[in-house]
Amino acid sequence: MSATSDGRPGFELPLLLLAGFRTLIDELHAELARQGHPDARPAHGFAMQAIGLAGASATEVGRRLGVSKQAAGKTIGRLEELGYAERVDDPADGRRKLVRLTPRGVDALTRSAVIFEGLRSRWAAALGADRLADLEDSLRAVAAPVGIGIDTDTVGWFAGG
Amino acid sequence: MSATSDGRPGFELPLLLLAGFRTLIDELHAELARQGHPDARPAHGFAMQAIGLAGASATEVGRRLGVSKQAAGKTIGRLEELGYAERVDDPADGRRKLVRLTPRGVDALTRSAVIFEGLRSRWAAALGADRLADLEDSLRAVAAPVGIGIDTDTVGWFAGG
DNA sequence: CTAAAATGGGCAATGTGGTTGTCGAAATAG
DNA sequence: CTATTTCGACAACCACATTGCCCATTTTAG
Numbered sequence: 309m310s311a312t313s314d315g316r317p318g319f320e321l322p323l324l325l326l327a328g329f330r331t332l333i334d335e336l337h338a339e340l341a342r343q344g345h346p347d348a349r350p351a352h353g354f355a356m357q358a359i360g361l362a363g364a365s366a367t368e369v370g371r372r373l374g375v376s377k378q379a380a381g382k383t384i385g386r387l388e389e390l391g392y393a394e395r396v397d398d399p400a401d402g403r404r405k406l407v408r409l410t411p412r413g414v415d416a417l418t419r420s421a422v423i424f425e426g427l428r429s430r431w432a433a434a435l436g437a438d439r440l441a442d443l444e445d446s447l448r449a450v451a452a453p454v455g456i457g458i459d460t461d462t463v464g465w466f467a468g469g
Numbered sequence: 470m471s472a473t474s475d476g477r478p479g480f481e482l483p484l485l486l487l488a489g490f491r492t493l494i495d496e497l498h499a500e501l502a503r504q505g506h507p508d509a510r511p512a513h514g515f516a517m518q519a520i521g522l523a524g525a526s527a528t529e530v531g532r533r534l535g536v537s538k539q540a541a542g543k544t545i546g547r548l549e550e551l552g553y554a555e556r557v558d559d560p561a562d563g564r565r566k567l568v569r570l571t572p573r574g575v576d577a578l579t580r581s582a583v584i585f586e587g588l589r590s591r592w593a594a595a596l597g598a599d600r601l602a603d604l605e606d607s608l609r610a611v612a613a614p615v616g617i618g619i620d621t622d623t624v625g626w627f628a629g630g
Numbered sequence: 631c632t633a634a635a636a637t638g639g640g641c642a643a644t645g646t647g648g649t650t651g652t653c654g655a656a657a658t659a660g
Numbered sequence: 661c662t663a664t665t666t667c668g669a670c671a672a673c674c675a676c677a678t679t680g681c682c683c684a685t686t687t688t689a690g
Contacts, residue, residue, distance in 0.1 A: 316605060318585030319518075321592070322493040324605055327612035329486040334613075336483075350627050351647075357480075367667060379648050381668065386646080403656045403667040424479030431482070435607050443607050444477060444485055446596050451488035452495075466511050466627075466676095512676075528638060540677050542639065547675085564638040564685045627647090 332427055339423045345416045347390055355383045356392060356409060356417050363408040365398070392416060493588055500584045506577050508551055516544045517570060517578050520554060524569035527556075553577060 333350050340348050358364065358372040358380075370380030384407050387393035392413035398404035409417065432440045494511050501509050519525065519533040519541075531541030545568050548554035553574035559565035570578065593601045 316589070316602065317582075318587070318589035319582060321589050321605060322490050322497075322585070324608040324612060325486050325490040325493070328608045329483050329490060331612045332483040332486070349646090365667075366669090375647090376649065377668070378650085378670090382647070398667095401657070401667080405668070421478075421480060424483070426479070428477070428479035428482050431611050434611050439603065439607055441477065442600065443604050444482060446600055446604050447485040447489045450592050450595050451485060451492045510675090526638070527640090536676090537678065538639070539641090539679085543676070559638095562638080562686070566639070 332424075335427055336420060336423050339426075340416065340419060343419050343423075345419070348392070348416055351383065352387060352390070352392060353416070353420060355380075355387060356413055359384075359387075359393060359407050359409055359413075361409065361414065361417070363406050365404050366407060369407060387413070493585070496588055497581060497584050500587075501577065501580060504580050504584075506580070509553075509577055512544065513548060513551070513553060514577070514581055516541075516548060517553060517574055520545075520548075520568050520570055520574075522570065522575065522578075524567050526559070526565050527568060530568060548574070 336353075337348065337350065340346075354373060355369065358369045364372070366381045366384055367377045369384065370377040373380060373383075384393055384395070388395065391410060393407055394410055395405045395407055398406045428440070435443070497514075498509065498511065501507075515534065516530065519530045525533070527542045527545055528538045530545065531538040534541060534544075536544075545554055545556065549556065552571060554568055555571050556566045556568055559567045589601070596604070
């Protein structure tokens with residue numbers, strides 16, 4: 309039997325993946341808001357992840373996120389305004405400015421990791437640990453690889469800048 | 470053993486879901502571009518889905534997409550420019566304007582459905598039909614429900630307008 | 631039937647994010 | 661010491677979303 313004849317319309321699959329993603333991110337941010345980070349947005353989380361605990365240059369952040377350095381610079385500026393990151397001059401290179409997470413930024417990142425673990429545990433409890441592991445394995449097999457430095461040009465990608 | 474101790478970091482799950490979604494949508498649009506719709510964007514597809522073959526009012530489209538009527542109106546304007554939709558006065562209600570897909574819009578929607586079926590078949594071949602079905606079942610169980618009228622305020626949701 | 635309320639659609643202003651182009655300052659290559 | 665490359669930022673512009681406001685029309689209330 310063909311894979312298209314088992315009664316599941318093909319367009320449902322992307323919707324389910326998106327719904328799963330959104331569910332996790334929404335719950336993350338709801339919890340993050342409760343824990344003192346009400347103004348953190350998904351885009352900020354990805355950017356902070358790209359900055360990392362070690363810090364990085366704006367260009368490097370852009371590279372990790374898969375966006376232009378200008379876009380990265382703007383997002384970093386936003387994180388600065390929100391108190392999540394700061395820019396300091398690189399003593400070794402007068403052109404560069406090292407972007408570092410503030411303690412508040414580190415706190416947000418740390419809490420996010422904990423919350424994500426909790427959410428995954430919830431899914432594991434609902435589905436069974438092996439079914440969840442299988443789901444992850446499956447996605448890893450068919451989806452384009454995701455690294456630590458994610459691809460987060462999701463906004464522009466979706467809207468089509 | 471706890472679900473958090475099986476070596477899989479929690480933050481990978483949302484990334485995998487996003488990667489899966491993006492993979493499908495990217496491949497859809499690559500194929501759509503080959504088939505005569507090079508300027509169709511993901512957002513347009515969702516909007517056309519919301520308009521549907523029967524047509525709808527701008528307000529209704531906004532409701533289905535989960536965005537304001539102004540936002541829906543602007544997206545519809547965009548679809549008009551691209552030749553995918555058209556606005557006609559509703560003879561029964563002078564306030565309303567019925568948004569309808571043009572033949573080109575219907576073509577894009579029809580082709581999308583076919584392409585999605587093909588993509589799902591590819592996944593089924595790679596994973597096995599039952600593993601894919603199980604993946605869908607799992608997501609259906611833990612993710613917020615997705616209807617026909619999807620939630621596509623994904624852009625603003627992500628960026629935080 | 632007329633006046634008030636609700637509804638549909640569009641305009642304007644604003645916010646967030648992304649893009650390309652450009653430019654000055656600093657590092658590096660020759 | 662020049663020439664090129666790289667970093668970071670500014671400007672202009674696009675796409676999408678939001679809220680506030682306004683006008684036309686339909687519906688509902690009195």
